[in-house]
Amino acid sequence: MTETSHESLPPTLRALELATSPEVTRAYAELTADFNPIHVDADFAAKTPFGSPIAHGTMALNLVLEAAVRTFGRARPLRDVSIRFVRPVPVGRTIRAGGRLADPSRGTYEVFVEMEDGLRTLEGTLTLGSHGTDATGDGMTSEAIDRETFGQLCDMVDRFVAQRLIPNEERVEEEDRIPDEIIAEMRELGFFGLTIPPEYGGLGLTSAQEADIVMRLGRAALAFRSVFGTNVGIGAHGLIMEGTEEQKRHYLPRMATGEIVASFALTEPDAGSDSASLRTKAVRDGDDYLITGSKRYITNAERAGLFTVMARTDPEQPGADGISAFLVPAGSPGLSIGKNDRKMGQRGTTTSDVTFDAVRVPARAIIGGVPGRGFRMAMKVLDRGRIHIAALAVGACERLIGEMVAYAKERKQFGRPIAEFQLIQAMIADSHTEHLAARALVEKAAAIYDAAGAARVEASCAKYFATEAVGRIADRAVQVHGGAGYMRDYAVERFYRDVRVLRIYEGTSQIQQIVIARQLLKD
Amino acid sequence: MSTETKVWTFDDFEIGAALGTVEIVIDAHRMDLWTRIYGCEDDARESVPPGLLVAAMMEGYVKGIQPRPPGNVHAGQTLAFTAHRVRSGARLSLAFSCLGKELKRERRWITFGVRVHDGAHLAMAGEISSIWAA
Numbered sequence: 001m002t003e004t005s006h007e008s009l010p011p012t013l014r015a016l017e018l019a020t021s022p023e024v025t026r027a028y029a030e031l032t033a034d035f036n037p038i039h040v041d042a043d044f045a046a047k048t049p050f051g052s053p054i055a056h057g058t059m060a061l062n063l064v065l066e067a068a069v070r071t072f073g074r075a076r077p078l079r080d081v082s083i084r085f086v087r088p089v090p091v092g093r094t095i096r097a098g099g100r101l102a103d104p105s106r107g108t109y110e111v112f113v114e115m116e117d118g119l120r121t122l123e124g125t126l127t128l129g130s131h132g133t134d135a136t137g138d139g140m141t142s143e144a145i146d147r148e149t150f151g152q153l154c155d156m157v158d159r160f161v162a163q164r165l166i167p168n169e170e171r172v173e174e175e176d177r178i179p180d181e182i183i184a185e186m187r188e189l190g191f192f193g194l195t196i197p198p199e200y201g202g203l204g205l206t207s208a209q210e211a212d213i214v215m216r217l218g219r220a221a222l223a224f225r226s227v228f229g230t231n232v233g234i235g236a237h238g239l240i241m242e243g244t245e246e247q248k249r250h251y252l253p254r255m256a257t258g259e260i261v262a263s264f265a266l267t268e269p270d271a272g273s274d275s276a277s278l279r280t281k282a283v284r285d286g287d288d289y290l291i292t293g294s295k296r297y298i299t300n301a302e303r304a305g306l307f308t309v310m311a312r313t314d315p316e317q318p319g320a321d322g323i324s325a326f327l328v329p330a331g332s333p334g335l336s337i338g339k340n341d342r343k344m345g346q347r348g349t350t351t352s353d354v355t356f357d358a359v360r361v362p363a364r365a366i367i368g369g370v371p372g373r374g375f376r377m378a379m380k381v382l383d384r385g386r387i388h389i390a391a392l393a394v395g396a397c398e399r400l401i402g403e404m405v406a407y408a409k410e411r412k413q414f415g416r417p418i419a420e421f422q423l424i425q426a427m428i429a430d431s432h433t434e435h436l437a438a439r440a441l442v443e444k445a446a447a448i449y450d451a452a453g454a455a456r457v458e459a460s461c462a463k464y465f466a467t468e469a470v471g472r473i474a475d476r477a478v479q480v481h482g483g484a485g486y487m488r489d490y491a492v493e494r495f496y497r498d499v500r501v502l503r504i505y506e507g508t509s510q511i512q513q514i515v516i517a518r519q520l521l522k523d
Numbered sequence: 524m525s526t527e528t529k530v531w532t533f534d535d536f537e538i539g540a541a542l543g544t545v546e547i548v549i550d551a552h553r554m555d556l557w558t559r560i561y562g563c564e565d566d567a568r569e570s571v572p573p574g575l576l577v578a579a580m581m582e583g584y585v586k587g588i589q590p591r592p593p594g595n596v597h598a599g600q601t602l603a604f605t606a607h608r609v610r611s612g613a614r615l616s617l618a619f620s621c622l623g624k625e626l627k628r629e630r631r632w633i634t635f636g637v638r639v640h641d642g643a644h645l646a647m648a649g650e651i652s653s654i655w656a657a
Contacts, residue, residue: 024560031556032581036593057597058581059560062574066561069572078573081602084652129606146605146638146645197606198644204606 009076009128009452013099013109016067020055025091028059039091054088055095060113060122063097068109068126076107076128076453083124089115099126107451128451145203150212153203157216160189165220172348173494178227186224186258192231193256197240200252207384208446211391215439218395219402222498223348225392230300231255233388234506235262237381238308238325242368247327251306260305265295265328265354266378280356282311282324284363289313291326291334291359297505301337301352305330309356310378313371325367325374334359345497382506386459387449389506390442390466396499397435397470400477403492404428407481418480427476434473438466457519464512467502474499530590533624533631533655542619542635545583549575549613570608576615576647577602580637583617584651588635592657598632599652607644616640622650631655 018024022040029035037044038054045053061083068078089095099111107128114120145153164182172178186192195210196202205213210232217225230236236255239247239262254260271278280293291311301307307328314322328335338353363369367377405428408419418424445458477492478485485492503509529535549571557563557575609615616639623634635651 018561027556027559028578031553031560031578032585034581034585038593056581058577058600061600062561062577065574065577066572069574070564077606078602078604080604081600083601084599085597129604146648199608 009101009104009107010071011101013064013067013097013111014071015096015098016063016070017094017096018059018063019094020059020089020091022053022091025053025055025059028056032056032058050088050090053091055091055093057085057088057122060085060089060095060097063095063113064099064111064122064124064126067097067099068111068128072128078126079107079129079451080127081111081124083111083122085122086120089121095121105448105451145198145205145209150205150209154212154216156189157213160185161216161220165217165224169221169491169494172221172223173488176347178223178348182224183227183258186228190256192228192258192261194228194232195240196231196236196252196256200248201256202252206446207387207449208443210384211387211442211446214388214391215395215398215442218392218397219399221346221348221494222392222396223346226299226346226349228258228261229388230264230304231258231260231262234264234381234385235300235304235306235308237384238264238367238377239327241380242325242373242377243327244364244369246364247367251327255306261300261303263298263300263304263307263354264381265298265301265307265309267296267298269294269296277318278310278312278323280309280311281315282313282326282361284313285360288360288362289326289365291328291356291361293356295354295356297341297351298354299349299351299505301354302340302350307335307354308367310374311356313366317372320375321372323375323378324371325377326361327365327367328356328359328361332359332361344500345494346501380454383454383456383459384449385506386463386512387442387445387455389502390438390445390459390462393463393466393470393499393502394435394439394442396495396502397431397438397466397473400470400473400492400495401428401431401435403490403495404431404473404477404480407484407490407492411482411484424480427480431473431476434469438462438469441465457516460507460512460515463506464509464516467499468509470499471503528590530592530657531588532592532657533633536621536624536633536655538621538623540621542621543587544616544618545587547579547582547615547617549579549609549611549615551611553578554611570610571613573602573604573647576604576609576639577649579615580617580639580647580649580651583637584619584635587617587619592655594656596654596656597651598654600649602647602649604647605645607641607646609641609646613641615646624655631657 026040029040039056042053093115095113097113099109102108102110109126111124111126112120113122193202195205197204255262268278282289282291309326309328310323312322313324334357336355341351408424409417411418441462445455445462448458449455474496478496481492484490618638620636622636625632633653633655637649639647
């Protein structure tokens, strides 16, 4: 287990002092080009109510920011600051910045700057960003696109879902593949780089923004999202979180455009949720490793250009410490892709076995360059990935309820719409209630992830509840449709099959229960 | 920005009006000044500290809205940093606007908006709350 967000933030900021001497004040005036005589001219200031020069207000503000930077380093960047200046600081006084943790769930500190006598010159709040995905290379997830631009992105996604995806659902079901022109449009719209940092060509969405977009996409057949889901999620995040700069520069820009599809190869025939017992091994051979083993149910393996492969590099370490994450290009000698799996639902998505037969990769292919960190990285990747899947379930809930309500109004029995029957209404009401509860959990988990860089329990709660809820709602949607709901002509029949896997991948519901309970018992 | 020499007064500001753009380069001299004032624990610091963006914001504010009456008070500040990392040498573009103005207890409150871009990337946005002197 890793720490929860509540445990991971220090209770106070590291205190930082600054002597506002005339020399320092003049340097600050030069830095800001603010030579207002009230700051730098003693004769002028003597004639004002202050009686002597006063320091620039932002000199104190910057002391708080610097105290936060020195408390958290690069791991937890600053996101939002809101302060008011309480009283001026006479030049020559020493000021001290400090802060205490006020809201661990949001990563918010109450901050202040005071003089030697305790009189405050500044008060306010400072909220940290995340170290989840990383526009900076340091693990930062603050909003890389502003709210106005994000609103435009949401509108564009809504139009794409309504005008392109939903009308093509039946075709995907029939052909069991996503049309090439749809994939091309997804590339043009930037879907493959939604969460890849802007420095590498993506949009760098926060977890909350990612969840918002995925909820919208979840209204259409889930197979569409799966095309770029691994680039947005588990196939890319290990590299984003822990990759070296060289690795990021090499792969991420092409992943952001969709030129490379990334796949996450963790599950094995004998290692599913029990990832720590995986058998794929990587044996050192000079400057290289030879990877041997089999991976199962690997999403997008067929079209992948790059695999993140979990393999055991230290046979003496039976648990997590012996596992490393390798970047393995598709087409590497010894790497073979099995035939596509025949699945219950989500036609149009592809999963396959991937076999590694002494696949040679250089030691620098280990993500981050350091062996033994793969399993922990995988857990961090899954943390955010679970919020993503939960958001997808919420989107599907919305679609199913829409289908349910529309059919209930249209279908007549006993001379009136079935929507007028209270037992039908009960199913609609229960579904909507669960939908809103799931949405709230997802939004909460994503907000915590963005604020604190981890949301182990909250992500599991959201994934567990939302995916179980969508299963119940899909069942009710079929029930409201009656016999029609069992027919392939109706979307609810397809969704009923499609959503079933949400309770299985990225950790089964039972694994989520264990994660939640273990953490609570540990606390 | 205004090319007039008339002092900006409270009445001159229109809510929603753009007040212009100022460009500032985060050069080595600026980094040296920052280090002289606040020190630097991280010799390998690849990105500029967030406070240096605030300093740039104040320079833009001072340069951009001129001439101004003496005696203005910087009363409050909000900042929203994005994930974009500004590197030394960056040429920042700072766009200022008037977000609001209000008379409260005979004081002239003006809220200025600032958006700091590094190329196409938004690096920081903020609101400056000022009590305007005239």
